[in-house]
Every structure is written in C-alpha cells, then in structure tokens.
Amino acid sequence: MAYSAFALLRHAFNGHNGWKPAWRSPKPQAEYDIVIIGGGGHGLATAYYLAKNHGVRRIAVLEKGWLGGGNTGRNTTTIRSNYFYPESAALYDLSVRLYENLSRELNYNVMFSQRGLMFLVHSEPEMEIAARTVNAMRLNGVDAELLDRDAVRKRAPVLNFRDDARYPIHGGVFQGRAGTARHDAVAWGYARAADRQGVDIIQNCEVTGLLIENGICKGVETSKGRIRAGRVGGAVAGHSSVLAGMGGFQLPIQSYALQAFVSEPLKPVIDTVAFSPATGTYFCQSDKGGLVIGGALDRVPSYGQRGNMPVQEQVLSGLIEMAPALAKVKLLRHWAGNVDVTPDSSPLIGPTPLEGLFINCGWGTGGFKAIPAGGYLFAHLLATGNHHAISRPFDLDRFARGALIDEGAASGIAH
Amino acid sequence: MQQFPCPFCGLRDEREFHFAAEAGKIRPDTTQPVSDADWAAYLHNRKNPKGETREVWIHTPCAEVFILKRDTLSMAVLGCEPLRKDIP
Amino acid sequence: MTGFRTPQGGLIDRSKPLEFTFDGRSYSGFQGDTLASALLANGVRIMGRSFKYHRPRGVWGAWFDDPNAIFDVTLNGRTLPNCAATTTALIDGMQARAVNAFPTAKHDLKGVLDRFHALMPAGFYYKTFIWPNWHLFEGMIRKMAGLGRLDGELIAGYQSAQHHDRCDLLVVGGGGAGLAAARHAAEAGQNVLLIEDHPALGGGLFRRALPVEGQSPADWIAAQQAAILAAGGRILTGTTAFGVFDHNMVGLAQDHGFAKAPSLWRIRARRILMTTGALERPVTFANNDRPGVMGLDGALEYLARYGVAAGRDIAVLSNNTFATAAQPLLEQAGCKVTLLDATRGPAKAIGKTLRAVDHNGQRIACDTLLVSGGRTPVVHLWRHAGGKLDWNNTISAFVPGHAPDGMAAAGAANGTYDLDDALSEARAVALNHAAPPARKPVPMPLLQPDTNSNTRQWIDLQHDVTLKDIKLAAQENYVSVEHLKRYTTLGMAPDQGKTANMAGLAAMAQLQGQSIPETGTTTFRPPFVPVPLELYHGARRGQLFNPLKRLPLENRHRAAGAALGEYGGWLRPAWYSDIDAEVRMARNHVGLLDATPLGKIEVMGPDAAKFLDFVYYNTIATLKPGHIRYGFMLTEGGIVFDDGVVARMDPNRFVISCSSSHVAGVTALLESWRQDGNDPDRVFIHDTTANWATLTITGPQAKPVMQALDLGVDLAGFAHMTWQTGHFHDTPLRVARVSFTGDTSFEITLPSAQAEPFWDTALQLVQAENGGPIGIEAVSHMRAEKGFIIIGKDTDGETMPHDLGFSIPRRKKRAAFVGDRSLHSETANRPDRRQLVGLRSDTLLPTGAHLVTGKRSIGTVTSSYHSPTLNHPIALALLENGANRHGEAITVWHMDREIPATVTAPCFLDPKGDRLDA
DSSP, rough: OOHHHOOOOOOTTTTTTTTTOOOOOOOOOOOEEEEEOOSHHHHHHHHHHHHHOOOOOOOOOOSSSTTOOOEEEEEEEOOOOSSSSHHHHHHHHHHHHHTTTTHHHHHHOOOOOOOOOOEOOOOOOHHHHHHHHHHHHHTTTTOOOEEEEHHHHHHOOOOOTTTTOSSSOOOEEETTTTOOOOOHHHHHHHHHHHHHHTEEEOOSSSEEEEEEETEEEEEEEEEEEEEEEEEEEEEOOTTTHHHHHTTOOOSSOOEEEEEEEEEBBBBOOSEEEEEETTOEEEEEEEEEEEEEEEEEEEEEEEEOSSHHHHHHHHHHHHHHHOOGGGGGSSEEEEEEEEEOOOOOOOOEEESEEEEEEEEEEEEETTGGGGHHHHHHHHHHHHHHOOOOTTTTGTTHHHHHTTTTOHHHHHOOOOO | OEEEEEEETTTEEEGGEEEEEETOOOOOOOOOOOOOOHHHHHHHOOOOOOEEEEEEETTTTTTTTEEEEEEEOOOEEEEEGGGGGGGO | OOOOSSSEEEEEEEEEEEEEEEEEEEEEEEEEEEEEEEEEEHTOOEEETTTTTTEEEOOOOTTTTSOOOOEEEEEEEEEHHHHHHHHSSSTTEEEETTTTBBBBBSBBGGGGGGGGGOOOTTHHHHHSSOOOOOOHHHHHHHHHOOOOOOOOOOOOTTTEEEEEEEEEEEEEOOOHHHHHHHHHHHHOOOOOEESSSSOOOOOOOOHHHSSSSSSSSSHHHHHHHHHHHHTTTTTEESEEEEEEEEEEEEEEEOOSSSSSSSEEEEEEEEEEEEEOEEOOOOOOOTTTTTTTEEEHHHHHHHHHHHOOOOSEEEEEESTTTHHHHHHHHHHHOEEEEEEEETTOOOOOEEETTOOEETTTTTEEEEEEEEEEEEEOOOOHHHHHHOOOOEEEEETTEEESSSSSSSSEEEEGGTTOSSSSHHHHHHHHHHHHHOOOOOOOEEEEEEEEOOTOSSEEEEEETTTTTEEEHHHHHHHHTSSHHHHHHHHHOOOSSTTTTTTTTHHHHHHHHHHHHOHHHHHHHOOOOOOOOEEGGGGGGTTTTTGGGSOOOOOOOHHHHHTTEEEEEETTTTTEEEESSOOHHHHHHHHHHEEEEEESEEEEEEEETTTTHHHHHHHBBOOOTOOOOEEEEEEEETTSSSSEEEEEEEEEEEEOOOOOOOOOGGGHHHHHHHHHHHHHSSTTOOOEEEOOOOGGGOOOOOOTTHHHHHHTOOOOOSSSTTTBBBBEEEEETTTTEEEOOSSSSSSSSEEEEEEEGGGGHHEEEEHHHHHTOOOOOHHHHHHHHHHTTTTOOTTTTTTOOOOOOGTOOHHHHHHHHOSSSSTTTTGGGGTTOOTTTTEEEEEESSSSOOOTOOOTTTTTEEEEEEEEEETTTTTTTEEEEETGGGGOTTTTTEEEEETTTTEEEEEEEEESOOOOOOGGGO
C-alpha cells in the first residue's frame, strides 16, 4: 500500500480506516541467516539493504525497547558531509547521496531538508583553516563555499554580528547539500520498507548473551529465547562495550551522554543550521518551529540517558552568545542519548575478535547523518563477509596500524 | 550537577574535575618489544562498564590525580582513593 | 460573553484597575489578575487557535496546565513570544496578541483549515510531500507552523542572577501539604526552603474555600508562613523547581516579572519533599475542545484567586466528589450549576459557541461546561530524579513509588487528595517518618473514551491530537507509548502534555485492550515549565564567556599604539604600526617583544631529569646546568603535542618553556605522569607562568642593548642555548639565549611586578639603537623565514617528530618515553607521510591551499607570508614525502584555482645560522 497524496485523499473518504500497519510485530523464529542487534536507524537500514541489495531472505532485527528509541530518536537530526579526510568524505557523502533519494526509495517522507549547514569562523587565522577545509571538501567532491561575514549575515541575520562579541563572525564554511531530516521518520521509513522485504523486526526483545560455539558466534540469547544466526551484527550505539563484553573482548570506546535541547515553537527564525566551533553550540529550527540545539558531550562518562547542568549551561550560553536575541526564547525540553566515542571520533565498522560477530558502532555524536551509509556498508559486510571499499578504513584494525582518522585533530589547534 | 570527592580537598563540584582514563591500565615496558595489538589495546581499549567502574580523575585546582569509584548508570559515587596505591 | 467578575472575592486589588489590549481591542482588569483571568472577566471566550486545524479555543486551565491561551505580549516596546496568558501577571499597558492566528483569534483566516481536517490525520506528512522533494513544500509549511513571533530586539539588562545554596529540606509546592511540612521541619530545627510557583502561598486551599484545621484558608496560610519564618525557614514564591539533576541538585527559576530575566537557583538539598499537587484531568468526549469547555479546578481557581466566574449557566461533568464540593461555591457566585456523572455514557458539546451538552441521552443547556476526569499527581521531579511510579487503581493514577535517594512526596502529589490526610502525611514525611494510612481516600474511577465513536474528541488540545489520531496510530502499529507520542505529536507542545498525556494513554490502553500500566508512561523531561534560555546564561556572557588572559604590560602596549588580538587565549599585541616595518626593524636593528605568555613550568626533585627523559621525545638528562635544549613533547599516540625549550637550572631543577597556549595542557600532562608511574615524592611540578613576565630583545643590535641594560650577565661568554641569572636594579632575573627569529636574541624573565619599569628602560635603549616594539605578527613572519614551526598551525593531528626532521630519538633513544611505541606503527613508518617543507612561488600562496596531484590532496599550505627580509613570498607546507622532494615543481590548489610552486627546504633565511651570533 503505497503512500502518496492520492492515497491520503482516498483513505480520507473512509475515515482512514484502511491504513495497514507500518510493520508487523512477528514472533522470533528459531534461526535466521542474519540477526541484527539494535533496532535503531543503523540496524533497520542494515536489514533493509541486506534484503534489497544482497537478497538475504531470513533477517531479524532485535530491539530491546521500541524501534528508533536510542540515539536515532534523540539526536538533533543534522546531516552533512563536510569532512577533511577523503575516507570520511567518501563515507558521509555516500550517506548524503542516499538521503537525497531516501523518501522516494522508502516511500516514506523522511523530511530531508537540504537547508545547508554553516560552520562559523570567528577570526582571521580561523579563516585560513576554513579555507583549508573548503579546499579539502571540494577536492573530496563535496560541495563547499567559503562565506564572508556579509554572506553569513544574509543566510542567518539572527546571529551575533556585534563587533564587541566575544566570538565575532568573520565568515563561514557552508555546505548547501547538508541539512536536517525527521529522525523518527528515518527509523520508521526503514522499518516499514524492511518489513515489506520480509525482515522480522522484533521489539521488546533484549539480547542477554551471545551464543558462542567453538569460539564462533552462532546466535544470541534473548528475553524471548535463543535465536540462532549465520552471522550476527551489532548496531547498538551507546552500548557497544556491553555487547563486546558479552563477546569477551574490549573496544576502543567510551560511552558519554550527549544532550539535546528544543525551544518553544516560533515562526521561522533561521533557515539553515549554524555551528560555532568557538562555543561548541549549534542550532537549527524544526519544521514545527522549535529551535533544535546541540553542543558538546557531557564531561563525565555515562550510560545515564539524562543530562547535567554544567553542559546545559555551556551549550545554552554558547547559543545566546551566537544569537543574543534568543535569550528570551523559552526552553521546552532537553534530553540526552548515550553515544560511543572512539579515540579518533570516527566510526568502527567491521569484524570483531569474535568470529561471526560484526559491529557497526563508534559514531560518536554523528550517527544519525550516517544511517543510510552505515546500513548500506554494514549490509555489504554482513552479506559478503568483506568490507566495501568505503568502510575498509574504518575497520577496528586501524588502531593497531596507527591509521586513525581524526577529523578533530586534522583541524589543528589554534596557536 | 555532580559532586566528586577529591582525596585532598573533599567534596567538590564536578566542573573542577577532569576525567583521565580507566583505572588499572599499566603502560607496557616500551624498552622491550611490544606488539602493535598490545600497544593499541593499552592506548585505546576500555572496559567501559555499564555500572560500577574505577577511573582516574584529576582535580584541576589542586592537581591531585586519584581513583574515583562510581556507577556510570546511576551516577552514584562509591568512593575515592589516591592513585599511588594503584601503582605496583 | 459569559465569564464575569464577581462582586467581591479573590486575591486581586480592585482599587487598582489596569488597561490592556488583546488582539487590538481594549480591556481592563485589576492588579493581581493574569491576562487570562482579566480576559475571562471581560467575557472573552476565544483566546487562541489550535496549532494544526486553527480551531477556536478558550482558556482551559488557570495556571501552567492551560494548553490554549498563548500570546505574544508587548509592554513598553519589549515583546516576549509565547507567553502563557494564565501565568502572565497583568500589567497596565500590556498589548497581547494570540499566536498563530490572523488577524485575530476570534476571526482567524486559517480557520478554514479545519474543514480539511480529514486530509490531515496524524502523520499525514510522512505519507505525502514525497514527490518531488520535501524541501520544496517546507518553506510554506514552516510559515504555517510555529507559534509566537520572535523580534530581533535585545532587552537591556535581561540577565539572570545566579544563586548557589543548600538546605536540609527543600519543599517544592506551597499548598497545604507543603506549608504543613515546611513548618513542621523548620520547627524541628531543619534548614528548610519552601518554594511556590504562584505569587501567593496556598496552592489549592483557595479554590477549596473550606476551613483548614478550623481556620479560614487565608488565616491558616498566614499562620503557617509566619511560623516557618519564625523557625528560620525560608520561602521563595514565584519560584518553580524546573528540574532535579544528579546528586540531588535542584534547579529553581525565580520569576521577577514581565521582561525581566528570572534568577537561577542551584539548590543542593539533603532531602527534597515534593508537595506539587495534582492536575485536573480532562474528559474525552465529542467536541471537547470548544471554547466554554474548561477544567473544573481552573474555573474554581479563577473564582477564588481572581473573582471571576467562568460562566453563568454551568454544567459540571465529573467522575469525582470534588464536583459536589464545587457546586455551592459556583452557586454562591451567582451561577446556575448542573452536575453530570462522567462515568455514565458519552457526552457531546453542542454549538460552536457552547450552548448545551448532550449527556446520557439528555440535552442540558449551558454556556460553560466544567470537566473533571480525575487527578494526575504532578510527579515530574520524581521522574527527573529516577523515581519509580506505581499505578493506583483507587484514584486511577500513577503515584510516586520507589523513591529516589533523598526524595519524598506528600499530599495530592502522592495521591493523597483529602486535605486532613495530606496534612498528616506531609508532617510525618517532613521528619522522615512513615506516613499514617489515609483515612479518607477519594476514589476516582478511570474514564476511558468511547473508541467506537466517530466523533472528533480531543486528546491534546494544544497540538490538535484527537482520538482518531490515537486510533490511527494503533491501527498502523505505532503502539509503544513513545511511538504514539512521536507519530501523533501527543504531549510535545509547549505544555508537554500536562493534561493530554494521561488521556492519550487511557485511549491507547482502551484500544489495545490493556491496562494503563501495561501500556506505559512517557518520560518526563526538564524543564517542568518552559524557562527562558537566559536562565542558563548567567555570568557566561560577552567577554566572560571565555575570558582572555591579560598581559601585565597591556597598558604599555596600548600606550604604544598596539593592535591587540587573541593568540592562544591571550590578548597580545598583534602589531604596533606596520608588520613589514617591524620585521625590517628587528632584522636590521633590534626589536622588543613581549613574550610573557610563554610557559614557565618548573620541574624539580631528585627524579626530575629521569622524569623529563620520559615525558620528552628528546633526551634531557644529558643537558648540563646552565644550558637549554629544544624538544618535543608527544602524546602517547606519537603526535607532536608541544615544542619548546627546557633550561636546566641545577641538577635537580628545570624550567620548561612550552608554547603559550599549551601551558595548562602541558602542566596537566606532566602532573598526570608525575602521579602515575613516578614517585610523586621525588619530582614536583610548579607552573609559574603567571608570576613572571618575559621580554625578548632580538636583532643584530641586541647585544648593545643588553650591554646598556647592564643586567650583570657575562655577555662575552654568553653562548646560544645557555642561560644566566642577572638583576635589574634589585630585582633578580633570568636571561636566556634562545631565538625564535634566527637573530641574536635574549629572553629576559623577571617578576611581573617589575615588568613595567623594565619595559620602559628596555624600550628606551632599543629605540636608541633604531629599534622598537614588535608584535606577534612580525615574529610569525620572522620565524617562518627561518622555517620554525608553530605547533597546531604548521603541524596537525597526524604530525610526528620525524615529519619535522627530528628523527634521532626515534631511532636511537634507549629510555622509554611518552609516545615511543607509536612512532613505529605501520602508519608511522609509511614513506608518504606528510613532512614539513618550504614553498617558493611568484605569488603569495593562500594559507589553507592544498598541494595536489590531479585532484588528490597531498598536502596543505600551513603558513604563508610575503617575506619583508627576502622581499619575496615564502610558505611552509606539509607535503607527502616532502623531505625528498626539495626542488620539485608542485601544484598548489585553492578554490578550484591552480598555482605553480617549487618545493624547498623549510628554512629560507640564513640556513647556516650565522645571524645568531652576528
């Protein structure tokens, strides 16, 4: 039953009684070809591409709560590919390209809004670093513009253009193809499309252990019983170390709470996403009118899905320094997710020390934007047992090889 | 806003502290051969437990480096001790 | 026009009339009114339009639970968006406009949208706007969405004060239970803080309007207040606890009136007592969103606090005995009252302007329908703190269950609705005793909506979520509570579902054939009510957001006409007049530089040398006292973290001069290694950077200046990379011969307090040699001419020491040192590592340009200047395998433009170092 304006009109005549469930709620079978742990965006996208691109038939996605309830449903929905290293650009721009067609592909409006994203530049020396970034992006085949102060003002007049600002605006790095999407819709769209491909999405099914036979992972133990699998894929952002613990190994990951904030709804205030590296705060406006605000990680490693005041003060003070007119806007709600942070802040995709178990994790603060690519590449890995060329640099072996992909460090440290 | 105990200064605001590392990591003797995997494990791998953990923290104002025992889920603080006890 | 002002009663001051406008029309109210109470008193029914369908809406509640009356309010030229009319105190001259309505709430052009409601069920946008592209539709939809309008104006003095405090017992909510508890605890010697969000204490006692322990409500409240204060307790009214955070930190927002920033209180309470009351629960029935349908508690609040009756002909639809108690109160105010039992049969509101209600087969004429579907205890703070909730079948509500550490609940917030029971419970809990069992439970049967009805029944008034939307969500398998909320937007409006969430949950439970606790409960997230972002801003504003470090000589630099700029967190002279002229002056004569920000970290103790051998890439132990060595500190990952010089004072004492922006980082790194893996009794770290000023005299005439300064040092035998002590008048100082310019340089370090007289003398002598002060930009040019790097500018997060030409320790150093093993990884050994080179070209190369082969980046330009000394452009770059490419032609790529250049050694000037001792 395809979604369209016409279908909506047709269903309106019978009181919308004809819409079918977006996905089934199946009972788990005893065995699958591939079991994916984690029903967030990455897990659901992986299942979808496994079925669609690789023809895998028996796939289950196990979700301990409700699908999309982890970081997929908690993030600030920014999508971008403004990266320095070619490896990162290849990964994240694959994701942007997949997002560009995602609503049509899934027949579900994920509200991808290419409103652009602007990294602000606060000094002349930083303009040089910004130029370096723009050049890198263009060489990586990603759209990028170096904006001067007036061009920034034109795109976002609400920002702080006072000369006495602590962080005056000198310019910006703009990626026009960047933007936002509706986070829940991404999970729901993939879930619906995967379900239609025959994927069993099993909610309220918590993985309590791994089934390990002769040193090989052969399935999982769950709150709904044992499920055997040819291969097991973990996409459990925030809890990757817990999964690794079940497999008897450690990962280069630390879990942190990352907070997000939304204001009361306002008529349009800003038409792009603005990020200030100096304050660490970024914001945009949702279609419903709320300002969506994010910033730095909490300072205390944590599995608690709640935030704490010091970082709230830092992020929201930063916001007001960026756009002083927002001081009188009211905060409606704030929350937190748990993110996996790797030493180089780049993701981990690949096999693990436990044969039969593969992971997709370590996305840190930026997992949402990578959902389509993460799913696409993880599906390739799970189906073939081998990396896609784009995911190869993000294998766990990069740490032993010393081949970190550290975007933060690439931008250098000011004097 | 959490409060952590510094063994030197007592209970202080979390903003005065800086997380350093998981406790119990011993630096390999680099004057002897160390494999790439062992070195990477020392540098990067963590237990990252959900629940009770022992960590190395620094109290910035007094520069005391110490072991903090706490719960990463409930945020309960379970105790602290000076770091030097941890050195073999 | 139905609401009216009663002849007497209320907490308002009838001697002080106030004028205001709403949607362009003038009205009057009294001191003590809210915007909503004044409008209701004026008979205004329609105070807003709904978010999605633009349905006309009247006021529903009397405090923060009202979902409907939201205004943009202007007073004295200051406009605040999205003010809740029910909590905004009326001030003379206010101009209010309903949000999301044009031209007025009463006549809203977009009201026509309601006719197309069948095309806009829950989540309709997920099914449409797919072709060709959502972004095409988005602009139009964004304009339709949103509520208030933000003007760009800043309010002068809009600044939140910050308080930090603690107490033994924080009582949240100054109603009956809160007052009783606070008094009891205070009289027992506890340090008590009682907060109440209304301007007046009393909570629900006013609307209850019955004697409290034999006293009138007002007298009882006044007596408790006096007793609390007499016992040393504190009371804050107009103050909301908006969140409970880790380790029992409670955030309070204290209101100071319209367009004034609230104060933020961070309270660390040993115990928190939640006496936050309970909210009226709506009843779900057909057309229950019509203006004229109100919460019963809300109507009683208007009557008791503001002397306003909601209507004349009132029907009350309720499942509980509060309605019975309310009847005489409404009748005394002159209203006709009919009581209807909500547990019997479905109801339907009749008339666009309410004129009747159909209930249980009867039509009852009324102009106002008050509903009371039970109570929802206010448990937000409980959930913020991680407390559990239990379902109570008697009152059909979630009540506090297993308590978070240091937290308790009493009164209506705990499901104890009878006042006498609530008071006994509050007094017991205040002293951490077990509460006596309730004597008079107030049962409230669960009301479940008629899910078979085809009528429009509102669940979330603010977001236009109807029962049909809940049904659609269930039908499409969005059944988890979070999916329900997100798919329908239930509870996501500014009121955060304070009235809607339970109704939605009841509907979903009914549809699923489950109990409510089986269906679940949504998460309660701070802040409890919307608070201005300014609340979190505090002192972190303007220059204080991240204060700059200031030089002791700042006044001298300003007097010398310096342009000051931020460098590594310090405010430093960028230049005094002209960068090129300063370079030429220093190269030809002599320059005076304020180098105070350079690190001065002392490392002392018998293990100091061994310790520095470990933390430095270079071997330090072989350095002789009196000598200085350049070196790198690495991360354990082998990346260059800092460069600088180490001076050995004596066998057990060193001074590290690290880069100015790295002092805190280097100190922390040294401290952590000192305490972890070293014997902290045998080595000590002391950062003295802030105690000393450092001035550099550099140039061919540096020696004559030093001679004239007469600092008591042996200039003849003063070799490069050595140091001596001297004195300026009676002040001891240190002189080091190190050079960041390539010319003869003396770095003089002396106590900051003596910096000004020394500067004055030195400047005079420098000027006598045709020299003068030079800024950091001139020095940047000069060091680039010499190929000297700035860490973080000419290096990045991949740069290892051998990339900079310093490879001997990597190959030969025997002792363990930080980062050693990482220098031998597969990546560290790659032949195509990016290495430091110089670039020559005819034009000035842009810093930030890349070096390319084809369209592959093989490096970047890190520093680029027109060299005033050589009179041609120079640049430093990191280039793949650059050390082996000197002399090669290379393509520089900048913004799609290609520029030819030649790779050279990084040093452009005096490669042999003759100028050092010129």
